[in-house]
Amino acid sequence: AQSVTQLGSHVSVSEGALVLLRCNYSSSVPPYLFWYVQYPNQGLQLLLKYTSAATLVKGINGFEAEFKKSETSFHLTKPSAHMSDAAEYFCAVSDRSGATNKLIFGTGTLLAVQP
Amino acid sequence: DVKVTQSSRYLVKRTGEKVFLECVQDMDHENMFWYRQDPGLGLRLIYFSYDVKMKEKGDIPEGYSVSREKKERFSLILESASTNQTSMYLCASSPLTGGYNSPLHFGNGTRLTVT
Numbered sequence: 001a002q003s004v005t006q007l008g009s010h011v012s013v014s015e016g017a018l019v020l021l022r023c024n025y026s027s028s029v030p031p032y033l034f035w036y037v038q039y040p041n042q043g044l045q046l047l048l049k050y051t052s053a054a055t056l057v058k059g060i061n062g063f064e065a066e067f068k069k070s071e072t073s074f075h076l077t078k079p080s081a082h083m084s085d086a087a088e089y090f091c092a093v094s095d096r097s098g099a100t101n102k103l104i105f106g107t108g109t110l111l112a113v114q115p
Numbered sequence: 116d117v118k119v120t121q122s123s124r125y126l127v128k129r130t131g132e133k134v135f136l137e138c139v140q141d142m143d144h145e146n147m148f149w150y151r152q153d154p155g156l157g158l159r160l161i162y163f164s165y166d167v168k169m170k171e172k173g174d175i176p177e178g179y180s181v182s183r184e185k186k187e188r189f190s191l192i193l194e195s196a197s198t199n200q201t202s203m204y205l206c207a208s209s210p211l212t213g214g215y216n217s218p219l220h221f222g223n224g225t226r227l228t229v230t
Contacts, residue, residue: 041124041224043221043224044207044221045221046218046220090158094215094216096215098171101216102160104160105150107157108157
């Protein structure tokens with residue numbers, strides 16, 4: 001079975017500082033991994049996805065994530081935080097137990113950006 | 116751009132009422148999903164559908180049912196609403212092509228309060 005764990009339900013950074021949001025996965029097969037962002041009162045928007053083509057994945061809004069098999073991690077980073085990055089971030093893994101691509105989500109990390 | 120539209124942003128219902136949450140997507144996607152989002156729990160899958168009139172239970176189907184009479188529309192039904200069903204409900208869709216690589220496209224959510 002597949003699962004993801006997000007360490008840190010709340011992360012606070014200063015504007016201009018590095019953003020690091022942690023995600024560890026568990027999967028018995030090569031995983032397909034995703035990061036989503038949710039702005040207040042909105043649905044989830046895809047930031048990036050890992051599909052085994054490259055271990056460093058670049059997404060929208062300057063975010064990127066690195067797949068590390070040895071650490072079973074897929075952490076999300078951004079070199080310099082902006083106020084507009086304040087949102088909740090979800091890591092997800094494909095549930096490959098059936099024919100339909102269902103996603104299994106982590107519990108989310110709420111990012112606050114301080115001026 | 117894929118558009119997933121949920122008919123209501125906010126709903127307030129009374130205990131015991133039958134509640135319908137509607138979702139429409141405009142991209143001819145085969146797969147549609149209903150997730151429930153609660154603080155600290157992330158997103159949990161209620162039901163999904165991979166074709167018209169086809170449905171499968173997710174992780175937390177108790178107290179819910181679904182209907183998919185047309186490809187573009189997927190309805191979530193609370194047969195007898197209870198206060199523990201107060202939550203944010205998110206609808207999503209994805210194409211059959213792409214398999215486990217396919218991201219989900221989300222609507223903006225319906226925040227349901229049961230009193």
